[in-house]
Amino acid sequence: LxxxxxxxxxxxxxxxxxxxxxxxxxxxxxxxxxxxxxxxxxxxxxxxxxxxxxxxxxxxxxxxxxxxxxxxxxxxxxxxxxxxxxxxxxxxxxxxxxxxxxxxxxxxxxxxxxxxxxxxxxxxxxxxxxxxxxxxxxxxxxxxxxxxxxxxxxxxxxxxxxxxxxxxxxxxxxxxxxxxxxxxxxxxxxxxxxxxxxxxxxxxxxxxxxxxxxxxxxxxxxxxxxxxxxxxxxxxxxxxxxxxxxxxxxxxxxxxxxxxxxxIDTDAWNPATDIFLKVQYTANDLQGKAENKKAVQRHLQLSSADIKKPLVGCITRLVPQKGVHLIRHAIYRTLELGGQFILLGSSPVPHIQREFEGIANHFQNHDHIRLILKYDESLSHSIYAASDMFIIPSIFEPCGLTQMIAMRYGSIPIARKTGGLNDSVFDIDDDTIPLEFRNGFTFLTPDEQGVNNALERAFNLYKNNPDIWKQLVQKDMNIDFSWDxxxxxxxxxxxxxxxxxxxxxxx
Ligand code: ADP
CATH class of the missing domain: 3.40.50.2000 (Glycogen Phosphorylase B;)
Structure with a gap:
């Protein structure tokens, strides 16, 4: 020794x-x-x-x-x-x-x-x-x-x-x-x-x-x-x-x-060098991000007919802390709003795993919804890159890393204001926060209305103001979430x- x-x-x-x-x-x-x-x-x-x-x-x-x-x-x-x-x-x-x-x-x-x-x-x-x-x-x-x-x-x-x-x-x-x-x-x-x-x-x-x-x-x-x-x-x-x-x-x-x-480990989580991605990309070249979206849609057999359809991602352990009932709600609400949803998650709790297996089966061949109920590091990278938005409706969240990884990959977080989410995601409509820090969509009350409100505001901005959306994506990708x-x-x-x-x- x-x-x-x-x-x-x-x-x-x-x-x-x-x-x-x-x-x-x-x-x-x-x-x-x-x-x-x-x-x-x-x-x-x-x-x-x-x-x-x-x-x-x-x-x-x-x-x-x-x-x-x-x-x-x-x-x-x-x-x-x-x-x-x-x-x-x-x-x-x-x-x-x-x-x-x-x-x-x-x-x-x-x-x-x-x-x-x-x-x-x-x-x-x-x-x-x-x-x-x-x-x-x-x-x-x-x-x-x-x-x-x-x-x-x-x-x-x-x-x-x-x-x-x-x-x-x-x-x-x-x-x-x-x-x-x-x-x-x-x-x-x-x-x-x-x-x-x-x-x-x-x-x-x-x-x-x-x-x-x-x-x-x-x-x-x-x-x-x-x-x-x-x-x-x-x-x-x-x-x-x-x-x-x-x-x-x-x-x-x-x-x-x-x-x-x-x-976050900005070497491991870097869209410019990430070997798991179909195409590497940076904030100045978002074409690469669009190609990843298409690649993941193809890989998961989702429709890629409409490139303007927002893709919502969610990567999580499926445990009560993460707001599983709100994740389930967000899947259905995204569909109603005309978006796509990909969930990558697995649960150590048998009844939650069973419930989500039921939803996964229900949407098995659906054009716009895919649930992958396992742990898959490589797929997680592709989903961060492919998604336009990323939902984290946690009941409590000590820190949370997925919101930071999502932002680094240009996926805009939709997060409940709790724990570390409250210290890293700032609502773009919150006047009490200096403009330069605003980077996503937040909600306070952990219920369906809270999710709806934030999700709808995100969809509106994405659909009605693509230029502002693009600026938001670029801004989020440039935030320093390194360990420094x-x-x-x-x-x-x-x-x-x-x-x-x-x-x-x-x-
Ligand atoms: P927690 O530690 O409570 O699980 P965090 O947000 O702090 O939540 O960290 C989650 C980490 O685990 C992230 O790196 C996320 O990408 C990863 N992760 C969670 N679920 C999966 C999954 N099913 N497949 C791959 N990676 C996952």
Whole structure:
């Protein structure tokens, strides 16, 4: 194992359950690689620790090799060996942990959704810290993400800092407070944490079930920096309605809690170079966008007879958070308004998947509606490029990346004003917003009328003012949604926290 070289920037290690494009379920995966790449460009040493899942995209990992040394880590009263793999993903050094545990924690054909997720990820969090300790790493920042790796924060302070592995400050980012990973308190003991010490109201005890522990709460309480993924969402989760039971915890730790809007990976999402597209294009050459529209219409057997027919896209996980009933409504309303609709989405919720399969079958050979109910990275790129409008009617949305990707591909967002959508989509008719920031159509009330109003205004502009529409498309494509400014913000938080810690040691 190689220890950290001396260098001027910070040494940042992400411990995460996802990283695009090798292990991605949603936005978390995009954030881990996008933020890391941007921090690396700014001169920091960034490394990432992930589980070695069987279902990773192994062809996107370069120079993958196993290290000779095994790392032993504790779980449920025993030591288990972990095989450590190293490789490069998107130019970033990654460590993959393969536990030699009889329950084959990461050999399940999927990333999450297993009955023993709490066990799988508490094991992984402990093994990741053990790897860093045994490798002699001296990171300045350990950044953990969501409940799956929130265990890192209490583990670090309770078990690792006392062993002298104490160079780091801990940053915890919660990408969605809906998922907190609570479990019966006794389950916490397996990874070596002290249940008696931690199942307390001011530590990891769940705020509504006192016999349960809450990893996200542990992440908040035990980290030096706590972030979420947009300023509006950071405010929403501090209220009783938005905090999913954690608002009081967030309010008691408000000094270290902040919302930073995610960026998007502008190399991966670039219509000028995107290899998934039929034709690459830029804001100055929108003919290419029109060709992508035709190509996708042909590919999905939609009518391409009328090029003036607006195409509405929607790419999403089909879960209640995303406003599935409003997505369904938007499909029918688009048809009534004379548009086309393409939905790319899949659902982990069986009754939602079944419902949308019903709609998909109903429109199977329809000229203007197509539902593709699966995860398909390549098709997602084509749909962003082909669509004129992009609908995101979320009930809540921590940050949301699809509105930003859509704009980069010249697809105008129609979004509900919530969370990160409220920080990135500004209504073209809203006089309170400076003209130069207005970039889409928004609605506040999450109901059918709200959707209708925004959709109809978009259709009117598209049909009646093609020149203004084109200017809007060009303006949206030129907005800077890169990670640059958000990564600078993280860098500042990291640096201040590291400086505070060093100042405390000196005094
Ligand atoms: P969330 O993290 O809640 O799923 P985000 O908007 O933050 O939502 O991120 C969604 C990401 O996942 C985007 O990159 C989007 O393109 C991608 N995505 C969602 N559903 C699909 C799908 N069915 N096929 C391909 N990509 C998808």
């Amino acid at each position: 190689i220890s950290s070289p001396e260098r001027p920037g910070l040494h940042i290690i992400h411990i995460a359950a996802e990283m695009a494009p090798v292990a991605k379920v949603g936005g978390l995966g995009d954030v881990v690689s996008g933020l890391s790449k941007s921090l690396q460009k700014r001169g920091h040493l960034v490394e990432i620790v992930l589980p070695k899942y069987d279902c990773m995209e192994y062809d996107r990992i370069r120079d993958l090799r196993a290290l000779d040394v095994m790392v032993e880590s504790y779980f449920a009263g025993q030591l288990f060996k972990n095989k450590i793999w190293v490789g490069t993903v998107e130019g970033l050094p990654v460590y993959l942990i393969e536990p030699h545990h009889p329950e084959n924690f990461f050999w399940r054909g999927q990333f999450y959704g297993e009955h023993d997720d709490f066990k799988r990820f508490s094991f992984f969090s402990r093994a990741a810290l053990e790897l860093l300790l045994q490798a002699g790493k001296k990171p300045d920042i350990i950044h953990c993400h969501d409940w799956q790796t929130a265990f890192v924060a209490p583990l670090y302070w309770d078990l690792y800092a006392p062993k002298g592995f104490n160079s780091a400050r801990i940053c915890f980012t919660c990408h969605n407070f809906e998922y907190q990973g609570t479990a019966p308190a006794s389950e916490l003991a397996s990874c070596g944490l002290d249940v008696h010490q931690l199942n307390r109201p001011d530590r990891m005890q769940d705020n509504s079930a006192h016999d349960r522990v809450n990893p996200v709460k542990g992440g908040i309480v035990f980290s030096n920096i706590v972030t979420t993924v947009s300023p509006t969402y950071a405010q929403e989760v501090r209220t009783a309605e938005g905090g999913r039971g954690l608002h009081s915890t967030l309010n008691s730790h408000s000094k270290k809690f902040i919302g930073i809007l995610n960026g 400014s958000s990564a600078a913000h993280y860098e500042e938080l990291y640096s201040k926290s590291v400086a505070r810690a060093r100042a405390a040691i000196r005094t």
